[in-house]
Amino acid sequence: MNKDWSEKNKKMQTLIGKEDTFSEGIDVLLELRDDLFKQITYIAESYPKDAFYQMPFAGADGYHSKTLVYSMWHIFRIEDIVAHTLIAGDEQVLFSGKWQKKTKSSIVTTGNELQGEEIAEFSKKLDVKAVYEYCKAVTESTNELLRSLSYKDLKRKFGDEDRKRVIDSKSVSEDESAFWLVDYWCGKDIRGLIKMPFSRHWIMHIEAMCRIKDKLCAQARKGVDPIARCGLSCDHCFLKDRCGGCRTAYNTCSYAICHPDKVCPNASCCIEKGIDGCYECDELEKCDHGFYALGKEVAAIKALALFIRKYGKTELMKTLDKLHREYEFEKVQEILGYDMKKGLKILEDKRS
Numbered sequence: 021m022n023k024d025w026s027e028k029n030k031k032m033q034t035l036i037g038k039e040d041t042f043s044e045g046i047d048v049l050l051e052l053r054d055d056l057f058k059q060i061t062y063i064a065e066s067y068p069k070d071a072f073y074q075m076p077f078a079g080a081d082g083y084h085s086k087t088l089v090y091s092m093w094h095i096f097r098i099e100d101i102v103a104h105t106l107i108a109g110d111e112q113v114l115f116s117g118k119w120q121k122k123t124k125s126s127i128v129t130t131g132n133e134l135q136g137e138e139i140a141e142f143s144k145k146l147d148v149k150a151v152y153e154y155c156k157a158v159t160e161s162t163n164e165l166l167r168s169l170s171y172k173d174l175k176r177k178f179g180d181e182d183r184k185r186v187i188d189s190k191s192v193s194e195d196e197s198a199f200w201l202v203d204y205w206c207g208k209d210i211r212g213l214i215k216m217p218f219s220r221h222w223i224m225h226i227e228a229m230c231r232i233k234d235k236l237c238a239q240a241r242k243g244v245d246p247i248a249r250c251g252l253s254c255d256h257c258f259l260k261d262r263c264g265g266c267r268t269a270y271n272t273c274s275y276a277i278c279h280p281d282k283v284c285p286n287a288s289c290c291i292e293k294g295i296d297g298c299y300e301c302d303e304l305e306k307c308d309h310g311f312y313a314l315g316k317e318v319a320a321i322k323a324l325a326l327f328i329r330k331y332g333k334t335e336l337m338k339t340l341d342k343l344h345r346e347y348e349f350e351k352v353q354e355i356l357g358y359d360m361k362k363g364l365k366i367l368e369d370k371r372s
């Protein structure tokens with residue numbers, strides 16, 4: 021489990037357990053949920069449309085066997101049902117916000133009843149952006165509920181009336197793979213619900229989403245030129261497990277995702293010029309476009325591009341292999357420094 025998330029989760033559980041630290045515990049819970057939601061936002065905003073219905077771990081035992089958008093739907097349907105139908109006894113966000121229509125969902129249930137291909141088929145039809153907006157609306161609404169809770173509420177239990185309300189909402193499928201949820205939720209008090217649907221359940225599914233997206237990136241990079249257009253080597257990059265590279269649709273390079281269109285300006289500049297990479301450009305040395313506007317910070321990357329121009333990509337890969345065998349480093353500037361020409365010289369010395 022992600023260390024930060026796990027520690028915050030443990031801290032929150034301890035704090036909410038005592039009356040005098042309860043409200044601090046709720047603050048930690050809201051912080052944790054905020055951290056986790058940022059991961060969902062990153063995925064929703066950075067990945068291509070088809071990433072959301074792929075099942076790279078189909079048939080595996082675990083949450084990672086689902087799709088990205090199914091995971092989003094499932095986490096927030098459960099939260100919506102528990103927060104509104106069970107705890108608050110009011111209307112779910114799905115219904116009050118008419119989200120079934122907006123998301124183009126074929127179901128109103130949690131999705132537990134769907135198996136294998138059914139999950140992919142369900143996911144393909146969803147409007148990912150609308151699902152993301154639904155997730156946001158549910159999060160905000162639940163956060164409000166969490167802020168309104170007092171320490172005494174934690175021991176509140178649920179009875180037959182509450183159970184009936186959940187069943188009558190038709191939000192949980194009668195299939196045995198889903199219906200157990202009703203007894204599971206109704207068997208807990210509010211403290212138990214905070215521990216699962218509102219925190220740990222998020223962590224488990226979002227970690228699974230991270231596994232799915234990383235696997236999709238690895239699949240996308242397979243067989244693709246590992247030299248990024250700026251001159252970096254994706255095979256040697258510290259982000260290689262999380263980025264599909266700038267030559268694929270899974271370009272989740274940290275620089276590309278800062279831009280509104282999620283495309284690295286250097287990559288789009290190369291494409292516009294009809295060249296393979298910045299190493300083929302006459303303006304390279306003086307260029308301050310996109311990534312290169314970072315100046316000294318990226319002088320080492322320009323050194324890589326200059327090296328490719330002189331000796332080719334294969335030589336660069338061999339030289340980087342050598343450097344990584346000899347030194348422990350994450351970013352190439354840690355070895356090549358902050359001067360383009362000096363960086364090139366270091367690479368050339370290592371080559372010989």
Ligand code: SF4
Pocket residue numbers: 248252253254255257258259260263264265266272273274
């Ligand atoms: S961040 Fe850049 S160099 Fe690293 S894997 Fe992504 S595209 Fe390749």
Ligand code: SF4
Pocket residue numbers: 285286289290293297298301302303304307308309310312
């Ligand atoms: S102008 Fe700059 S960003 Fe564009 S291709 Fe040339 S070196 Fe790369």
